Amino acid sequence: MSQSTIAGLLASFTGAPQERLDDEYRRLTEALWCNGNLTEHANAAVSVIADHLDGAADDRKGYLVILLGLLAEADPAPGDEVARSVRRGLNQYLDLLARHVNERPLTLALLYLLGHFPDARDQILASVAGHGLDQDDLSRLDRVLRPLDVDDVVLGRVWPSPAEWTLSEAEREHDRSWIAQLSPEQIATTYAGDTLMLLGYSGAKAYWALANGEPSTVTDLDHHGSSAPESPPPFDAAALRRHLPALHCPICRSELVVTGDDVGCADCGSPFSTAHGVLDLTRATAEDDPDDVLQNAAVLQRIGLYYETVLRPGFLRLMGSNWGGQVSPRDENAYLVEHARPVNGPVLDLAAGAGRWTAMLTSALGAARMIALDLNKVMLAWLRGRLPEVSAVQASALDLPFGDATLGAVNCWNALQAIPDPAKAIAEIGRCLRPGGTLTLLTFRRPDDPIYRYFQDSFRGPGFPDGGMPLFQLEDVRTWLDQAGLAVRAESFPGTFIFITAVRT
DSSP states (O other), X not given: OOHHHHHHHHHHHHTOOGGGHHHHHHHHHHHHEETTEEOTTHHHHHHHXXXXXXXXXXXXXXXXXXXXXHHHHHSSSTTOHHHHHHHTTHHHHXXXXXXXXXXXXXXXXXXXXXXXXXXXXXXXXXXXXXXOOOXXXXXXXXXXXXXXXXXSOOOSOOSSOGGGOOOOHHHHHHHHHHHTTSOHHHHHHHHHHHHHHHHHHHHHHHHHHHHHOSOOOOOOSOOTTSOOOSSOOOOOHHXXXXXXXXXXXXXXXXXXXXXXXXXXXXXXXXEXXXXXXXXXXXXXXXXXXXXXXXXXXXXXXHHHHHIIIIIHHHXXXXXXXXXXXXSOHHHHHHHXXXXXXXXXXXXXXXXXXXXXXXXXXXXXXXXXXXXXXXXXXXXXXXXXXXXXXXXXXXXXTTSOSBOTTOEEEEEEESOGGGSSOXXXXXXXXXXXXXXXXXXXXXEEBOOSOHHHHHHHTTOOOTTOTTSOOOOBOHHHHHHHHHHTTEEEEEEEOSTTEEEEEEEEO
């Protein structure tokens, strides 16, 4: 492909009518870049794109800037040919930012591009200092340009922007203790993963803004979990007894028995821990884990706050394309109130996390019916600190500790995508639901747009450290529901969300 051919593709894009813009941009992008990999024509294209950049209409500049960022990011190693070619235009990009600082979508695109030049960190930060950038955007740029200092490093607590994390000295000290146990290679790998996640978030935000306008912030007016006691309340044996007909031993599938504050299996005699008020059905021992992270009060006090106010909103923006706030927490509340229709039996909040939706369902259906289940003991302890009347069970979604047809309803909200085998999880839900019981489900689908899909894939969640979190094709979810004996009763798909209500037939 000659430079004249690349110039022709550029001209077709920059001169395209609005209804052809997406198609022409995809043609141009696919000639140079595919799913994070460069084509053989990428290097020759960089100078041509740079030549067209200043002359392009303002509503097209941002797309070319995003493309340059993708080309720089795709290079196999820093300093390689394409990355060097993109880097040569740094002064041009800084000048463009200075001239268009109030044009928000273009500004966001330029911040994404500038994040690829850590060798020019001082120059970039000095140049943008007077532009009045939002603190979250500025802190994200600062972090992706920051070189790794293994003696003073923050890992894991920077996404979606460092400005959203207000770490206390106790939390920093806790982090230093576990970071000190990592090898230099592990630190470098984790740091690079955090950088990639931040670049992906910046790119997704900018790319969405180019097509849709200024992103907006959605505020959750129900700040459930904004504070918590240092210790969760003790185990509530009376509350658990209400659910004994549904629960079973994870070892032999027999009934559980409660004697005082002790829980064990009626048949095999296995004991189960109730430390921190959480029934642990992940292992057959009543002894506390000697490495229990709950012994660190700083972690327990604030983990739910970070999840609800920082991580979850950022995740919904990225995975749901929710930059415009078309799905608000109030909308989620309303959906669950309308669609959760349990029959007799306990109501399970599956992968309950910090309990934001457990609290809402408890208000609507009553605490006596609710069971919160998660694999993360810290989150369950936080949940019990806010909802002491709700039974909390630590167990796997792939092996639910309930008998067949024992549950009245299941809620699985913003969790299916994080479960290693989602088809099996849905099969387990179908097994445990009683006929007529509802499953309410919120998850996300893979977008058709390969660029936005690439930005989504930058996210590195627990259990998916080496690749993007696997989102779904809608037909796959429908197939899993059908195979589990669940009939879809309602569904909607704003942005890249999937909202489904299904009933056990």
